Amino acid sequence: MADFLLELRSEEIPARMQKAARAELEKLFRRELDAAGVSIGDVTVWSTPRRLALIARDLPEQTEAVSEEAKGPPEAAPDKAVDGFCRKNGVTRDQLEVRDVKGRPTYFAVINKPGQAVADLLASAIPAIIRDFSWPKSMRWGDASISTESLRWVRPLSGIVALLGDTIVECEVHGVTSGAVTLGHRFHHSGDITIGDADDYTVKLRAAHVIVDHEERQNLIRTGAAHVATEAGLKLVEDEGLVVENAGLTEWPIPLLGRFEDDFLEVPPETIQLTARVNQKYFVCEDAAGELANAFICTANIEGSDGGAAIVDGNRKVLAARLSDARFFWDVDRKKTLAEHAKGLERITFHEKLGTVADKVERVAKLAEWLATEGIVPDCDPTLARQAAELCKADLVTEMVGEFPELQGLMGGYYARAEGLPNSVADAIRDHYKPVGQGDEVPTAPVTVAVSLADKLDTLVGFFQIDEKPTGSKDPFALRRAALAVFALINENHLRLPLWISSAAMLALNRRPESYSEKNFEAVWSKETRARFSEAYLHDESLTLEPSKRIAETADSLLDFFADRLKVQQREAGVRHDLIDAVFALGGEDDLVRLLARVHALQAFIETDNGTNLLAGYKRAANILKKEAPTPTPSQNPVTPAKARAQSDADDEANLGSRVRGNDEGSNKTLSYTPEPAEKALGDALAAAEPKAAAAVKEEDFAAAMAALASLRAPIDTFFEEVIVNADEPEKRDHRLGLLARFRDAVHTVADFSRIEG
Template sequence: MTDFLLELRSEEIPARMQAGARADLEKLFRKEMDAAGVALGQITVWSTPRRLALIANGLPDTTEAVSDETKGPATSAPDQALEGFLRKTGLTKDQLEVRDVKGKPTYFAIIEKPGRATRDVLADAIPAIVRAFPWPKSQRWGAASISTESLRWVRPLSGIVAIFGEDLVECEVGGIRSGYATRGHRFHAPGEITIGGAHDYARKLSACHVIVDHVERQDLIRDEARNVAAAAGLTLVEDEGLVIENAGLTEWPVPLLGRFDEAFLEVPPEVIQLTARVNQKYFVCEDASGALANAFVCTANIDAVDGGEGIVAGNRKVLAARLSDARFFWEQDRKTPLSTQAEKLGRITFHEKLGTLADKVERVAKLAEWLASEGIVPNCDPALARQAAELCKADLVTEMVGEFPELQGLMGGYYAHAEGLPDAVADAIRDHYKPVGQGDDVPTAPLTVAVSLADKLDTLIGFYFAAEYPTGSKDPFALRRAAIAIANLLTANNIRISLKSAIWKAASEIALSFMTTGKSPVRTHQQRFLINEFFNNSGQVSSIALSDKRLSALPDQVLITETLLLEFFADRLKVQQREAGVRHDLIDAVFALGGEDDLVRLLARVHALQAFVATEDGANLLAGYKRAANILRKENWQGIEAELSQTGEEDPLSEVDDPDLAVVIAAKMADRHAAERGLTYTPEPAENALLDALDSAEPEAAAAVAREDFAAAMSALASLRAPIDGFFDTVTVNDADPAKRAARLALLDRFRAAVHTVADFSRIEG
């Protein structure tokens, strides 16, 4: 068994592409080896800015013989099809096999490939790997680049090292021949280094100031950055993404601490951190109090003779220029009130069907005010909710957010505080984008919740109203994320709202965005009147409105939006709750009842249902339910009236033929008791027991559901477990007497309906 080393050396590979390149190199290598029948052991892939390296341990010296099988045309196919297949495989007709495929005789080509020397296989595989490499961006270079057939690589490829054991794997790609020689660090060891094989590759490069293992470089940067910060009495602000990026920019990383002018600390700390991170790839530090310090950690790529003083000084100058720009933006933006900035939003199109950003802000403001005034978001001032919503997008037109879009919302909060707006308004502007994704903090301040919820409802309902739905893996407007954010806001803050009412309220404002001509809103008083009339009358369109083609489409449009959005929320909840350990079928079981569009109540019901079905009573009741449902389905149950109409039974309280007979009187008394329950016969004991249990459990479960005590509702249903078991053990449902059969089917239907007060058990698996 022999080890193989492959190094592909080039000019600088962008740090952001290196992880993908490592994965692609291993994938392509495995594909080539699998096709050749080479058994693979451990594979290690490394990257630096100037090289990709792969080491495959324990390769066989020769490959196994393999049989390559190719399916051809049917024997009944035209001669031209067979001729094409023979040309493709290089065989003659008498060399083909005929096999039966789904009843049709079909040609197959079986080509036996003898074993080969693995070194020869590798020599063929390397050019194939290089030419098939899927770089996100690549280039041609040199005189050969005039041809579209010339080699493409992320940056000009300059060398190939390919060693199998200690033997060179000879190959050539785009005029570059493989060899034993590579190069070390660009400055510390720029000359050629002869590699003996996979066993000494990393050691020889390390001696020449190249740490080829990217994980080792990451660990070094992480640890040394902490150390240099700690030596200055500071704490490094951890940033794993920056660790990985710096490791992708250096072959011999040396973290160094520098200082910048304290005067820059008047700029918000997030701006300083983002400036240092995005523009310069620097870490920032905090002092003992947790405040941002006037310090940064940069990562050099050399061991400087002066200990890095010159490098730090140069980086300090560059950072100072960047921070000066940031301070200028900060000072300029504060000269203009947010209300004035917001006026510029009318120039920015939010979406061609939904108007400008100013249109969206107005809709969000009305929706936030409604959420507050209706008490849907408790303890929220409607006037402040409107004010915060009207200003929440104003920072999008500021200089700072234009430079750093990542700071949207955050800068609006800073500017609101700076101009003396109420703290609650400033905080709502700052946090109204939250929660952005799973794991993000969910706002709890009432004003922030109102604005955040209004913003996300408008986005989600607006795009659905405009028929811009997410499809497959495509979700350009992040509607899935918006739905999860809405669910998190509602459940974390126990906000009780009907999704249907929210859809209709938001749609009443969104509809106005559709009443446009070209790019300029043309909203006549008549159009406003008709739209308001439509929504205020629960979707009833007047004869006047019907004459406007755009308005006459509103009823269907809103109902389609409502239906699709409720299905969308159900799907999103399944995904979200599955990660929280909640079964998706239980969410289906609750949604299937219909009319349940309060997410807080829905999830409370789901959680109670999950706890119940996990108990013995729950499992047995589910089994009883499914048995009852199966019987009703097999009997095609149409209802008690349809069944009794076929029996011809008389009223059980009709005159007794022989009142002197005690036994007849006793029987009629029993029939009277049965009639009070809708029966025309004397029920069996188990039947009576189930009737008694239902008489008790039905109102108890219904009352518990009404007061949203779903655990109590489950407990009431649990009392039906023993009676339904006893019923099935001793009572014949399909009795020969049509009246008994009808009544017992009706009883099972009643049992099923009682269970459905909590959930549709037919949707529950198991």
């Protein structure tokens, strides 16, 4: 057994590519050796700016001999077929064996492969690894680069170290031959370094001021930066991404602390941090009060003879130039108000079918004002909501955001405060993009919530309106993320926002025909008619182009999308998807807070014995009713309020118990026969449970509704044990089927149990 060392040395590898390059090297190495039948032990891969290194432990020196069999054509096959089989397997005809296969003599080739020297296999594998290596960007170089067949690498490949044990694995790749010689630090070491084997590779390079292990360099930077900050009485602002990047830029990292002029602290701190981070790869520090300090930490790649003073001074001058630019942008941008900046949004296209960013801002402003006016976002001033929405995108045309797009929103908040706008408006401008992703802060300030929600709903409605929906893994406009952000805003702030109605109303707002009068439009949005929006809009005779159908279809499609996203989100949170289906299947439920409360109460109930047994009783009742007289079931997809009412009417007309419902339910006065005890008990239990469940649902006390349904468990079990439902007498049969229909409908006040698995 022997250890194998492979080093691929080149000019500087970009830090951002090194992680993927390490994974690629290990993948290709394993591919080649697996194909050669070489068993592999532990594999370690390291990277520095100038090299990729791989060490594979305990490789055999020789592969084992193997014997393989290949089934060929029948013995009576034409000579051409037999000869082709022989050529393919590298045997002659007299080496073939004839065996019986299902009564037919058939040729077999037995191929004995002798063991091979692993060094020879590695010599073939190394060129294949280099040729097949995948880089995000690569280049050709030298005289050979005139040919497209020349080697491509991230930077010019200059050396290969390949050792199996202490023996060189000889190979050549486009003029670069393997050996045992590498190079040390570019400045701290001169001359060649001869590597004896894998064990002394890191030792000899460390002596030459190269730390090969990228994780060790990261630890040195992490702890070293914190140490120099502490020595100066400061606290390091931790940035793990910057740690990794600096480790990819250095082979001998030395964290050094420097200072910049106090005057630059007038610029927003995020600007200073971003300037230092993005342009210079510097860390920043905070003082004891948690405020940004006039200090930076750079990571040098050499040890300065003066303790790094010259390095720090050079970096300070470069950072000062960058900060001067940032201060210039800050001063120039404040010469105009945000409202004046916002006029520039007319020049920016949001989407060719949805107009400019200015058009989007106007839509968002109207919607934010509506959310506040209607009380959907409680305690929100409609005037402030509109003002914040009108200015929320204004910083997109500022110099600062043009230089640092990551600061959009944040800079708008700073400019709003500098202008003297209300704090709630400045906060809304700053935070209206939130939440951006899972785990991000969810706004709770009323004005911010109104603007953030309006912005995301407008994006969703707009792109669904022009049929730019997510498909498969493609979601170019991040609509899935926007939907999750809407859920987070609604849940965190307990907003009562009917998603279908608001979506349809927004569609009417965004793309209404000219014949749709402003008076009618305002009526649709009024508080009194909002709940009946769909019906009123669908039957508005002033619509000459019949856009109402398109609006309803788009709103339905968007609600389906919300339902799918909700299932994914809740499944990740441990909620069963079939329970969400069971609630959505009732139709007309688009209030997220109420829907989730119903789902959570349903899950808690179904997991109890009462829930399990009630579900079994429901399924038995539903099967009987389906066999006797099929009844339309609620739609699988979420439906509009208008569709829900139509579906409900159809269900009522088709119910087997309709004749019984015409009487005094729960009593037996109109029956010509005496009900059996279990039959009467079920009727009495339904008479007691139905109003309780309905009232509890109306009050949104779904736990109480489940408790009312739980009281039906024993009566329905006894009913099935003691009563023959399909009695010969029509009256008995109809009454008992009616009881089952009432039982089913009582359960449907909470959810469609037919959707529940189990």
